[in-house]
Amino acid sequence: MKLAVIGAGIGGAAAAHFLRLQFGKEVKIDVYEKAVVGGRLATVTVNNQQYESGGSVIHSLNLHMQDFVKKLGLKHRREVAIKTAIFNGDQFILEETDWYLLNLFRLWWRYGISFLRLQMWVEEIMEKFMRIYKYQAYGHAFSTVEELLRSLGGDRFVNMTHRSVAESLLELGVSQRFIDEVIAAVMRVNYGQSVSIPAFVGAVSLVGAQANLWSVEGGNKLVCSGLLKLANANLIHGKVTAISLHNSEENTLYKVRYETEEENQSDLYDIVIIAFPLHHEMANITFEDFKPPITAFPGSYHHTVSSIIHGYLNSSYFGFPDPKLFPFASILTTDSPDLFFSSIGNICPVNISSAFRRKQPQEAAIWKVFSHQPLSKQELKTLFRSYYSVQDTDWLAYPHYNSDKKIPPIILHNNLYYLNGIEWAASAMEMSAVGAKNVALLAYNRWYQHLDKIDQKDLMHKIKTEL
Ligand SMILES: Cc1cc2nc3c(=O)[nH]c(=O)nc-3n(C[C@H](O)[C@H](O)[C@H](O)COP(=O)(O)OP(=O)(O)OC[C@H]3O[C@@H](n4cnc5c(N)ncnc54)[C@H](O)[C@@H]3O)c2cc1C
Incomplete structure (x- = not known):
């Protein structure tokens, strides 16, 4: 079985990590990155010292980020x-x-x-938001950001x-x-x-x-490179240009075409996760043969x-x-x-x-x-x-937030998923990590038909009674 993640920011790196945890060590996970691992987690250097120029601060109750840092042996700055x-x-x-x-x-x-x-107000929202960690620990996933x-x-x-x-x-x-x-x-x-x-x-x-x-000693981007290693993911330095359908005898695969410095290539995957924004100025790939067609999402x-x-x-x-x-x-x-x-x-x-x-x-x-x-x-x-x-x-x-924008879907096609729609609820490192775990669980639950673990209602109550 082969899985692809496109984009190696915190969302893509976390997705690779959670996919590995869900699907086990036998599957092959390729991660494509067109520029630098870390994406919007990046530093600039002044007088031999690095400074965060993108995402910089993390809340102490951001439990996925805390967990990554612990697993990777990194430290709080x-x-x-x-x-x-x-x-x-x-x-x-x-x-x-x-x-x-x-x-x-x-x-x-x-x-x-x-x-x-x-x-x-903030504390009440935070307390409710924290439920996600329990739901995810029990393997529950959501098919849309709204359901989540x-x-x-x-x-x-x-x-x-x-x-x-x-x-x-x-x-x-x-x-x-x-x-x-x-x-x-x-x-x-x-x-x-x-x-x-x-x-x-x-x-x-x-x-x-x-x-x-807090932030990560040495730079927040270290979490991304660390997670890719931990996931034993195969990092491909290349820009994905197109995704198309490829019908084999058993099932539908996704053909991912990409450009590296040397050549244009393609590969086939069972599951693909897109982990970068698909909005006009950033949607740099085309989707071929999909019905209905997949196009860039509105908004900027x-x-x-x-x-x-x-x-x-x-x-x-x-x-x-x-x-x-x-x-x-x-x-x-x-x-x-x-x-x-x-x-x-x-x-x-x-x-x-x-x-x-x-x-x-x-x-x-x-x-x-x-x-x-x-x-x-x-x-x-x-x-x-x-x-x-x-x-x-x-x-x-x-x-660019305004209240009339619809949040993009997570499921773009049977086994083709989109992670960055969650940014339209809120964009932050932890939101990408939450979205990454959700997409890994969703892909797994759908692949193995664990439909009782998707979009369950009244989860808090169900989990309490399961205990
Ligand atoms: C200035 C700034 C300050 C911020 N401050 C904070 C903060 O303090 N705290 C916080 O929690 N969040 C903060 N954020 C938000 C946070 O950085 C982002 O929400 C988060 O990093 C998004 O991660 P991502 O992996 O979803 O996307 P990205 O980091 O954008 O990663 C997407 C990756 O996909 C790659 N890619 C794109 N197209 C292709 C392609 N066709 N083929 C292959 N690869 C491709 C890109 O090169 C990129 O590396 C800030 C953001 C900015 C810009």
């Missing part, structure tokens, strides 16, 4: 404390201090109990992919001011978009703004430029003429028409020795700026007194 502030283009409207109680008091003073309401969400949080979770985070929070009693200032800042730093993004991805974004975050991906800049911050721009007194390492922004960036943060390398210390604000440091377009010379001069280097990565980073 040491955390170096920082202070955050929110800038509205004119001044800081919220500043974190060293004092927990003072921070709480400031939140309460400015926003009333909105932050408590928000906290409870419904099993976790009922129709409410599905509806959360259609209505905006602002609308949901207002209904909860969160104040407009809190939404405009704090929620907007979090949506901008995590997804480069506004509070009109759907509530589900909004909640994931808010979870990603909590304190208990959001451009986020990640600029890694080695330089001296211009603290005057933020109202601190003396750079020595500038206390913040992370600056978020509100949705203001004058602002040309979403966030700026003083970042640490992927390897932190015990002797590492964050640079003083008056020293040259490494900053990461997220913006919608590459920063112009003038914009760089606004943010930095001077700089040594600028490295831009222009990502098609995550879906």
Whole structure:
């Protein structure tokens, strides 16, 4: 039996790993990668040190990512404390201090109990989301992203992919001011978009703004290369150009055509998993002979430029003429028409020795700026007194969310699956890992006709009674 995974980002690498666990060691697993293993988990190098330029932070309750790191013998990168502030283009409207109680008091003073309401909302969603780990541990799979969400949080979770985070929070009693200032800042730093993004991805974004975050020592991309090895997958450095049907005597196979530096080749597979976005600007393969035809899905991906800049911050721009007194390492922004960036943060390398210390604000440091377009010379001069280097990565980073987009299917054909539809619920490393395990279980359950393990209703109750 032969399986193919196309794309070696965290989704594809995790899919290869879970396919191996499900189908056993006899099957052959080929993974195709047209560029670099890791995909949107990538680093750039400044002065011999690497810095995350794509997906960077992971929540402590992201259990698949935790498990991968443990299995691969990787480590959590040491955390170096920082202070955050929110800038509205004119001044800081919220500043974190060293004092927990003072921070709480400031939140309460400015926003009333909105932050408590928000906290409870996020925790409830998180708690329900965690059910997925139990369902997956029992081998249950879902044939659509909607079914997966419904099993976790009922129709409410599905509806959360259609209505905006602002609308949901207002209904909860969160104040407009809190939404405009704090929620907007979090949506901008995590997804480069506004509070009109759907509530589900909004909640994931808010979870990603909590304190208990980590990343992988040496770089998050190490998880991808590690999982491919662990899965004993055969990595093919090639770009898949087309998938077509190939009817053999026994069953239908998939013919995968691909280009390597040397030649064009093809191979036949029983099961194929597509682990990269199939939306217009990224859908770089054609599907031949399929009825109904498989075409690119509507919607587009959001451009986020990640600029890694080695330089001296211009603290005057933020109202601190003396750079020595500038206390913040992370600056978020509100949705203001004058602002040309979403966030700026003083970042640490992927390897932190015990002797590492964050640079003083008056020293040259490494900053990461997220913006919608590459920063112009003038914009760089606004943010930095001077700089040594600028490295831009222009990502098609995550879906450009709006509430009327339908989530793409997982099953494209009998044994042809699509992983990245889950990004339209929310794009994050853990979501790709959850999607990868789901697709591996779904492929397995369908192949061996374990239909009782697909789209089961009332799973929480069933699992409890099975125990
Ligand atoms: C700037 C930025 C910041 C982010 N921050 C965070 C964060 O802090 N925390 C978090 O959890 N998530 C974050 N994310 C999101 C997270 O990085 C992504 O959701 C996740 O990495 C997606 O992984 P993937 O494997 O699904 O897709 P990708 O990483 O895009 O992998 C797809 C792979 O498929 C390959 N490919 C495409 N076409 C073909 C083809 N025809 N043939 C062969 N190979 C092909 C590509 O080269 C690529 O390597 C961030 C993303 C960006 C861009």
